[in-house]
Amino acid sequence: GNSVTQMEGPVTLSEEAFLTINCTYTATGYPSLFWYVQYPGEGLQLLLKATKADDKGSNKGFEATYRKETTSFHLEKGSVQVSDSAVYFCALSDRTGTASKLTFGTGTRLQVTL
Amino acid sequence: SAVISQKPSRDICQRGTSLTIQCQVDSQVTMMFWYRQQPGQSLTLIATANQGSEATYESGFVIDKFPISRPNLTFSTLTVSNMSPEDSSIYLCSVRTGGENSPLHFGNGTRLTVT
Numbered sequence: 474g475n476s477v478t479q480m481e482g483p484v485t486l487s488e489e490a491f492l493t494i495n496c497t498y499t500a501t502g503y504p505s506l507f508w509y510v511q512y513p514g515e516g517l518q519l520l521l522k523a524t525k526a527d528d529k530g531s532n533k534g535f536e537a538t539y540r541k542e543t544t545s546f547h548l549e550k551g552s553v554q555v556s557d558s559a560v561y562f563c564a565l566s567d568r569t570g571t572a573s574k575l576t577f578g579t580g581t582r583l584q585v586t587l
Numbered sequence: 588s589a590v591i592s593q594k595p596s597r598d599i600c601q602r603g604t605s606l607t608i609q610c611q612v613d614s615q616v617t618m619m620f621w622y623r624q625q626p627g628q629s630l631t632l633i634a635t636a637n638q639g640s641e642a643t644y645e646s647g648f649v650i651d652k653f654p655i656s657r658p659n660l661t662f663s664t665l666t667v668s669n670m671s672p673e674d675s676s677i678y679l680c681s682v683r684t685g686g687e688n689s690p691l692h693f694g695n696g697t698r699l700t701v702t
Contacts, residue, residue: 505689505690507690509693515695515696516591516593516679516693516694516695516696517630517679517681517693518693519588519690519691519692522690562629562630566690574632575630575632575691577629577630578629579628579629580628580629
């Protein structure tokens with residue numbers, strides 16, 4: 474079946490540091506890949522997405538590249554801010570499966586300090 | 588993207604009681620889903636809310652415990668029945684507004700604590 478594996482948190486960084494959150498996946502078909510962010514006390518928000526191999530999703534300074542050869546979708550940001558402190562979820566949607574299910578990773582908590 | 592309103596935003600309930608969570612979307616959507624996020628864990632799909640027919644439940648979830656209604660294309664409810672402390676979670680409504688592998692959009696969730 475489908476699965477998503479994320480690096481465990483929490484990840485603690487100083488402001489302006491470089492961020493990488495690793496995500497790898499297992500899927501039976503050709504999935505679309507997503508990163509969601511959950512700020513404290515809020516629901517999930519879509520951060521970025523990529524629908525096919527070599528696509529790069531980007532938003533708010535975050536980037537992730539769909540790497541089919543390594544089945545990865547690592548999230549990166551060149552310079553984090555305190556306001557980026559949140560939980561980040563990697564997810565996939567498999568177009569060969571039954572309609573409309575997302576499989577989520579366990580989430581990685583990011584804490585950015587001054 | 589759709590605007591999703593979920594209520595209540597939080598509640599504290601006694602064991603053995605039931606709570607109904609409402610999800611209202613500002614536009615008609617085909618696909619609506621209910622997820623559970625237990626403390627410190629990821630999201631687990633409870634069921635797909637089908638308009639005009641019974642919900643489709645995932646393994647480990649049953650209609651008697653989590654009855655779902657979907658009377659139209661903009662509204663759904665999830666009831667958590669006969670609650671126990673193990674049901675303490677965040678319950679999230681989500682919708683898909685695009686094609687089959689388009690992203691989900693989420694409400695802000697209902698934080699439920701069962702004492």
